[in-house]
Amino acid sequence: MSGSDWQPLAARMRPHTLSEFVGHSEIVGAGGWLQRAIRAGRVPSLLLFGPPGSGKTTLAMIIAKELAATVVRLNATSASVADIRQAAVTAGRRRQGLETEVTVVFVDEIHRFNKAQQDALLPAVESGVFTLIGATTENPFFAITGPLLSRLQLVRLNALNDDDLKKVVERALSDRQRGVAAWWQGEVEPAAVDLIIRLAGGDARIALNILEQAVHYAAGRGGAISEAVVTAVCGEPHRIHDRDGDAHYDIISAFIKSMRGGDPDAAVHYLARMLAGGEDINFIARRIVICAAEDVGNADPQALMVATAAARAVHMVGMPEARIILAQAAIYIACAPKSNASYLAIDRALAGLERGKHCPVPAHLRDGSYRGAARLGHGRGYKYPHDHPGHWVSQQYLPDELVGTIYYQPTGQGAEKVIGERLAGWRAGRGRREG
Secondary structure (H helix, E strand, O other): OOOOOOOOHHHHOOOOOOOOOOOOHHHHOOOOHHHHHHHHOOOOOEEEEOOOOOOHHHHHHHHHHHOOOEEEEEEOOOOOHHHHHHHHHHHHHHHHHOOOOOEEEEEEOHHHOOHHHHHHHHHHHHHOOOEEEEEEOOOHHHHOOHHHHOOOEEEEOOOOOHHHHHHHHHHHHHOOOOOHHHOOOOOEOHHHHHHHHHHHOOOHHHHHHHHHHHHHHHHHHOOOEOHHHHHHHHOOOOOOOOOOOHHHHHHHHHHHHHHHOOOHHHHHHHHHHHHHOOOOHHHHHHHHHHHHHHHHHHHOOHHHHHHHHHHHHHHHHOOOOHHHHHHHHHHHHHHOOOOOHHHHHHHHHHHHHHOOOOOOOOHHHOOOOOOOOHHHOOOOOOOOHHHOHHHOOOOOOOOHHHOOOOOOOOOOOOHHHHHHHHHHHHHHHOOOOOO
16 A cells, blocks of 8 residues: 555545535635635635534635645644734744745634634734634634634635535546555445435535445445445444534524424424434423414413423433423424514513612502501502402503503413403403503
8 A cells, every 4th residue: 555545535635726616615616706816825713613524625726726835834732922923923034035936824723723822813814914714613603703804804614515515426436546446446326325425414524434344344245235235334324413513503493483383394304313422301392392382472371381391201201211201292382373462561570670660569458467567558458369350450550650551462362362462451441541
């Protein structure tokens, strides 16, 4: 074995030019802004943001090559502030000898840099001593400091689609220099390629790793690469769900919005993705409880009972049975009539307090149970509702300054329609009208 034969297939097939780079044509394609910037020799400092296998490191190395730049790679887990400053000094010396000399400092997983390390990058980035290219899988608005982020052009790279992954796999199969065709020309069933693409989940590196293992498996047995071969070598399907990363927030957001929007199928889909990715089942249960109160509310008061019972049951039984309980609760919330009237009511009341509406409690509502309360007039004139027909009596409950204020405005959805009709009668009896 010689040359680069010892390297994994994914490393050997790494694109060397923009023309080889697969996907993201709006950025790197002919006429794309990056092509124009490279031709002009004016590539700004960049932050490449995207999931694993989307091409961040590859694109950074291609840019550096196209600029004929000196590349300095800083390890985000071990580089110190002193290392960053030394890189700036060295880049500055290169510029002294040749004005057009370009240094590209590449920091993979730049989100691992702390604030001091990120701040150390600022002077060199701002002065243009070197071109910084950072790569991250984390949401940059959470992981990168504001001053540094404001000096970088954000480039979002999405997971590769099926057509892009098919190009990657087919190129590896046909390339006689770097691909598997250099030593294996066996048959690959189309269904096997389709399965590799599905299992890769948008990650080119995973697709090539699966292909490489399948080729070794098939070569050892003298047969073709079939779906059965791919299944035998790939193990568990790749699942994109990082409990601490951006996918965590995106998927839980989609889960909540699916319940709110009345789509039980989508809700169960996102629930399954969270469970398969190892999400905390108690966290999921808490989000269902919140959704029951915030988005269903009194349109179906039973929803909160279902959600809280599910949360207790999930804590009690754990996985794998908890998946059934969570699914039942999520489906119930998704299918229930919706009202956010309670959520809006408490926020209106809190907003009133923020505006300074801290008003005295009316005397007849104050606590009159202790000795001397009567002498203060507390509780005097209070009408006990159960002593009156219908267990209701007209009297003032809001402070004097807020009489007539309406916070809760029930909708006409589900049980809240009945609540609204009853409340309208009571409010009319107190001389208050819906606002």
